[in-house]
Amino acid sequence: MLDKIKEGDVCAEIGVLKGDYAHLICSRPISELHLVDPWISISDVPDRWHAVPQEKMDEYKTEVINRFADNDKVKIIEKYSIDAASDFEDGSIDWLYLDANHSYDFVCADLNAWWPKIKPSGFLCGNAYSDSVFQVNVLDFGVVPAVDSFLEEKFDTIQDFENEGSQYIIQKA
Numbered sequence: 332m333l334d335k336i337k338e339g340d341v342c343a344e345i346g347v348l349k350g351d352y353a354h355l356i357c358s359r360p361i362s363e364l365h366l367v368d369p370w371i372s373i374s375d376v377p378d379r380w381h382a383v384p385q386e387k388m389d390e391y392k393t394e395v396i397n398r399f400a401d402n403d404k405v406k407i408i409e410k411y412s413i414d415a416a417s418d419f420e421d422g423s424i425d426w427l428y429l430d431a432n433h434s435y436d437f438v439c440a441d442l443n444a445w446w447p448k449i450k451p452s453g454f455l456c457g458n459a460y461s462d463s464v465f466q467v468n469v470l471d472f473g474v475v476p477a478v479d480s481f482l483e484e485k486f487d488t489i490q491d492f493e494n495e496g497s498q499y500i501i502q503k504a
Contacts, residue, residue: 332498333359335454336426343367343424343448345412345441346431350395356428357402365424366395367408367415373432381432412437416444424448429457433466435473442481449503452490460499 336342338360344353347368356364370392372385381388392409399405408415412431427449429441442455449455459466459474466472478499482492491502 332428332456332495332500335456335500335502336361340425341365341423343419343427343445345415345427345429345445347395348430349391350398352428352430353395353405354398357399357405361404363404363406365406365408365415365419366399367410367412368392368395368431369409369411371411412441413444416441416448419448421447422450425450425453427453427455429455430459433459433470433472433474435477438474438477439480442477446481446485446488446503451503453503455501455503457499459497460494461497 333355336356336359339362340359341363342356342361343365344356345367347353347366350366353364353366370388372381372383372388374382396407399407408418424445427445429438429445431437431441445455457474457478459472460478461472462475482489482501488504489501490504493500
């Protein structure tokens with residue numbers, strides 16, 4: 332998936348946690364990386380990573396700030412995904428990785444909010460594209476039906492779709 336990033340691309344990661352994936356993105360020849368996360372404890376689904384105490388989320392945020400403090404290409408945006416999307420011009424992002432709230436309604440909202448921000452031939456990627464019993468019944472993930480519905484709805488604006496393990500890659504036409 333990271334091989335889709337080209338030299339000079341403007342990238343974004345939506346849902347950052349500790350910045351591990353962002354670190355991998357930074358190993359590519361990007362021009363910018365926007366990291367979007369509210370770092371807010373949400374306990375609606377107790378087994379999800381974001382159900383940790385707020386103090387832990389504050390530690391994660393500090394870890395990300397410190398980790399990328401010397402990297403001028405990285406911009407940290409402490410907002411919910413939907414709120415941050417409105418800060419970007421349509422067609423301004425080459426490559427985006429979506430790893431925010433995996434509940435169906437949130438994934439649908441994120442896909443629809445960020446899709447206009449992707450440049451023609453750009454990529455909207457994400458994870459948790461799996462309908463395992465654990466992900467669906469315990470974690471209440473709705474990524475698969477949300478992505479599948481999005482693919483049907485936006486069919487005419489999609490150039491390609493790939494599924495690599497639990498990762499998905501949607502290329503805009």
